[in-house]
Amino acid sequence: xxxxxxxxxxxxxxxxxxxxxxxxxxxxxxISYHLLERNRDGAGRLAESLREAIERIDNCQCCRxxxxxxxxxxxxxxxxxxxxxxxxxxxxxxxxxxxxGYRGRYFVLMGRLSPLDGIGPEELGIELLSARVAGxxxxxxxxxxxxTVEGEATAxxxxxxxxxxxxxxxxxxxxxxxxxxLEYLDGNTLACAFNSRRVL
Amino acid sequence: xxxxxxxxxxxxxxxxxxxxxxxxxxxxxxISYHLLERNRDGAGRLAESLREAIERIDNCQCCRxxxxxxxxxxxxxxxxxxxxxxxxxxxxxxxxxxxxGYRGRYFVLMGRLSPLDGIGPEELGIELLSARVAGxxxxxxxxxxxxTVEGEATAxxxxxxxxxxxxxxxxxxxxxxxxxxLEYLDGNTLACAFNSRRVL
Numbered sequence: 001x002x003x004x005x006x007x008x009x010x011x012x013x014x015x016x017x018x019x020x021x022x023x024x025x026x027x028x029x030x031i032s033y034h035l036l037e038r039n040r041d042g043a044g045r046l047a048e049s050l051r052e053a054i055e056r057i058d059n060c061q062c063c064r065x066x067x068x069x070x071x072x073x074x075x076x077x078x079x080x081x082x083x084x085x086x087x088x089x090x091x092x093x094x095x096x097x098x099x100x101g102y103r104g105r106y107f108v109l110m111g112r113l114s115p116l117d118g119i120g121p122e123e124l125g126i127e128l129l130s131a132r133v134a135g136x137x138x139x140x141x142x143x144x145x146x147x148t149v150e151g152e153a154t155a156x157x158x159x160x161x162x163x164x165x166x167x168x169x170x171x172x173x174x175x176x177x178x179x180x181x182l183e184y185l186d187g188n189t190l191a192c193a194f195n196s197r198r199v200l
Numbered sequence: 201x202x203x204x205x206x207x208x209x210x211x212x213x214x215x216x217x218x219x220x221x222x223x224x225x226x227x228x229x230x231i232s233y234h235l236l237e238r239n240r241d242g243a244g245r246l247a248e249s250l251r252e253a254i255e256r257i258d259n260c261q262c263c264r265x266x267x268x269x270x271x272x273x274x275x276x277x278x279x280x281x282x283x284x285x286x287x288x289x290x291x292x293x294x295x296x297x298x299x300x301g302y303r304g305r306y307f308v309l310m311g312r313l314s315p316l317d318g319i320g321p322e323e324l325g326i327e328l329l330s331a332r333v334a335g336x337x338x339x340x341x342x343x344x345x346x347x348t349v350e351g352e353a354t355a356x357x358x359x360x361x362x363x364x365x366x367x368x369x370x371x372x373x374x375x376x377x378x379x380x381x382l383e384y385l386d387g388n389t390l391a392c393a394f395n396s397r398r399v400l
Contacts, residue, residue, distance in 0.1 A: 006294060007268045009253045016249040019242025020220075021234045032253065033292035034221045036266060037310070040254045042219025047250035049216040053209045053232065054240045054247075066236060068207045092233035094206060110237070 005029075010036070062132075064108040064125055065091045074098075080105060083139040087129065087158060089146055097144065104142075107132065112150040113157055124154070126161070133167055140168045147174055205229075210236070262332075264308040264325055266291045274298075280305060283339040287329065287358060289346055297344065304342075307332065312350040313357055324354070326361070333367055340368045347374055 005011040010032060017028035035043040059065065060072035067073070074080065074094070084104025086097060089112050097106075109124040121127075133141065141162055145151035155171055162169045175193035176185060185193075205211040210232060217228035235243040259265065260272035267273070274280065274294070284304025286297060289312050297306075309324040321327075333341065341362055345351035355371055362369045375393040376385060385393075 006266050006273060006291070006298075007257055009249065009256045009268060010266060013249040013253040016242070016246040019235065019239050019246055020231055029292070029295065031220055033290065033295075035219065035250070036253060036257055037290060037292075039219050042216070043250050043254050046216040046219055047247045047254075049209065049213040050235070050243050050247035050250075053213040053236060054243050056209045057207055057236055066206050066210060068209060073206060090233065090237060091206070092229070092237075095229065095233075098206075 059108075059110070063094075063106045064110055064128070065094050065106060074106060079103075082137045084142065085132070085138045085140070086142040086144050087155075088144050089151065089154070093144065105138075109145070109154065112145060112148075112154040114150050121157070126158070129158070130161060133162065133165055138167055140170060143169055143171050147172075259308075259310070263294075263306045264310055264328070265294050265306060274306060279303075282337045284342065285332065285338045285340070286342040286344050287355075288344050289351065289354070293344065305338075309345070309354065312345060312348075312354040314350050321357070326358070329358070330361060333362065333365055338367055340370060343369055343371050347372075 005014060013032045014025065014028045017023055017031050018025065020028075023031070056068045057066050058068075060067035060070070060075055062071050062075040065072055065074070067075075069076075081104040084102075085107055086102060086104055087107045087109065088094060088097065089109050091108055091110075094106050094108065107125075107129050109129075111119050111124055113119060113121070113124065132138065141158070143155040143158055145155045159169045173196070174189065175196060176182070176189065182190065205214060213232045214225065214228045217223055217231050218225065220228075223231070256268045257266050258268075260267035260270070260275055262271050262275040265272055265274070269276075281304045284302075285307055286302060286304055287307045287309065288294060288297065289309050291308055291310075294306050294308065307325075307329050309329075311319050311324055313319060313321070313324065332338065341358070343355040343358055345355045359369045373396070374389065375396055376382070376389065382390065
């Protein structure tokens with residue numbers, strides 16, 4: 001048995017909070033009471049920054065990542081290495097790769113090939129990517145799509161396209177994560193690590 | 201090493217999302233990219249309902265629970281039992297108790313006695329509670345504060361106050377949860393269940 005929330009706008013807040021990944025009805029209820037009881041200022045700032053972010057952030061015309069200007073900060077930075085292009089599935093991947101100190105350029109597919117979901121080369125902006133590679137300054141395309149079935153298929157598809165051009169395609173190494181233990185590793189990763197073992 | 205988010209408003213959104221309970225930097229980053237990539241409509245609705253909730257929801261003048269009107273829906277309902285008053289720590293408790301079909305009145309302390317945090321009888325609205333009990337229609341006060349050290353202390357404090365008046369004070373029963381297993385029960389609860397065992 002479930003009773004209606006005490007006020008209508010509380011009910012609407014509980015509904016709206018369920019847009020957050022992994023947040024169901026119970027968690028949304030807990031969050032909304034928490035905010036109303038203990039952090040109204042924080043809730044106000046959150047409302048403001050959500051509004052601001054969805055209004056201002058669009059996709060960069062060059063790399064398709066997130067940007068508040070037609071061309072993003074990273075594409076616009078003259079100090080970055082134009083010979084390297086890193087192809088990723090999602091804008092969040094840029095954030096992660098930036099943290100390891102990569103200084104080349106990016107291209108965001110905004111997804112991966114998935115014919116069943118109607119996601120083909122057109123949705124991934126492959127034409128824009130081809131045009132960028134055709135420009136001639138790029139010497140290496142790092143295919144940093146996720147090591148999933150769709151991610152691999154997407155990387156292979158782009159690799160095929162690049163074969164026609166004078167450009168090197170690379171893929172991130174796979175194996176045992178640093179600090180990982182063999183005991184807890186899945187068989188596929190372990191097999192891959194065995195096959196790609198290096199001579200010391 | 202952490203790099204700045206790609207855009208300023210994305211950075212502000214990541215900061216603001218950390219007002220949610222249990223959400224740290226990493227989760228906030230994941231949530232903000234998820235919303236911007238896949239659910240901008242949901243994010244817009246969330247911003248709107250946060251704004252609406254913090255603007256409209258205040259505390260009921262009668263029970264101190266959440267309300268959009270000076271007196272809340274529950275206090276204003278003439279069909280409820282005026283002889284029962286349930287005292288809870290937080291407005292969320294009302295929601296939970298409503299779900300089990302309780303039809304009496306409520307009083308929300310908005311906290312529990314905690315001298316170290318500067319929360320005394322004044323902060324809990326004890327004067328308002330006393331005035332309500334003095335009204336004479338209430339026959340039983342159900343002290344439904346949480347079974348924690350502070351919750352018990354708060355219940356005891358209110359119980360002492362009520363002794364002067366012709367009103368029964370009750371406390372929720374404690375014991376083994378329905379469907380619980382002895383094996384996984386903590387010692388305190390089990391001891392309490394033993395001490396409060398009933399004759400069949």
